[in-house]
Amino acid sequence: MVQLENTKCSFLFCLGICVLICSAIYLKANISNAPIPTNDSQSLSASKTCDILPPATPGFQWQRKDCKRISYEPKPDSNCTRLQSELHFIMAPLSKEEEDFPLAFIITIHKELETFVRLLRAIYAPQNVYCIHIDDKALEEYKTRVRSLSGCFPNVFLASVSEKVTYAGFSRLQADINCMKDLVKSPIKWRRVINLCGQDFPTQSNLELIRYSQGSEWKDRNMTPGVKQPPSMKHRTVFSYVEKGNHVAPRAKGPKKGPPPHNLTIYFGTAYYSLTRPFVEFVLSDPVAKDLLEWSRDTFSPDEHYWVTLNHIKEAPGSRVDGEWEGNIRAIKWRDQEGRTHQGCKGKYIRDICIFGTGDLPWIIERDGMFANKFETASFPEAVDCLELWHRHKVLQQASVPIQPSWRLTTEVEISNSTLTLTPEDCV
Structure with a gap:
């Protein structure tokens, strides 16, 4: 009997050891295979330095103003005044020149709330107007958060009609049209409209956007860079296409499309x-x-021919019938232009377009485009973070009105009292 009890105890002891070992193996496997979190708070991480910022005063250095994490997720009951201040929105026109020339923006988004908030605050000015188109396929929680944020600004609104957007599909063009219909009803008498996506970020200030568009080359004229459709792109408008879920495919056994209307x-x-x-x-x-527009419904990526085609019609207001690729609208690194317009992508290529890393920022600044594309906070959060600090510093340097403390994203601190960092996690 004693032997049986000893055997039983040994068995239970071994079983317990086995359970502990299996549990440890299971936990290790799950931790190692778990995806890296990509929630919005992760994109606050930045490199230890932001080399594109101008030199600080001797004996001082730049430090982030936010040394504590701030929430980019507004709630329905948010105090709007407090939210505007905590998120560093600039709530007054920075010059008479900007106040007299309001701009309109169309922003199409579907994910990454923090990225959107940082883009919006970079381009926000109270005299402008902003139409936000949220992909109808986006999560309801995301839509609610964006709706709550827009409710804190009288000049920011959601598109009255949302599309289920498909990459390279007609729905992407329709989203812009929907916002344009809303914008022309706005009481704000905006002068120009610029379209953006969630992976854009500005490199010009609001004042620079106005001065560039109202310079001798572009005053009262549209910017739609492009050329006559090359043979390699004919298939986009010769054959019919249909949106299928998340992609666009040729219509099965369909005849070729007829010629464009009005002999365009x-x-x-x-x-x-x-x-x-x-x-x-x-x-x-x-x-x-x-x-x-109707003829373009079953074409491939119609937004890449619709605007530029109309802008080559003589009767269209502000048209540029002899225009080609002029217009510094976007700083983009295409893979096939490596060695000619740029010396490689310091981040990574996706669909032959560079997702920018911090090493690409000097090139972006040198190009001086209106905006840069593309950024991906899940992969290179420090690139957006550093460019945002640089952009806000430039915006405030150009201001002709007193600067409110909440508008700043960085501040100068004595070197002996700082931690040599621009990250909100580490600064003290």
């Missing part, structure tokens, strides 16, 4: 633009523009 010559260019208000009104009301 189709152009190929960028989906990004800077358009005058009269041109937008032309797009929404002119029969030629409406017919081209």
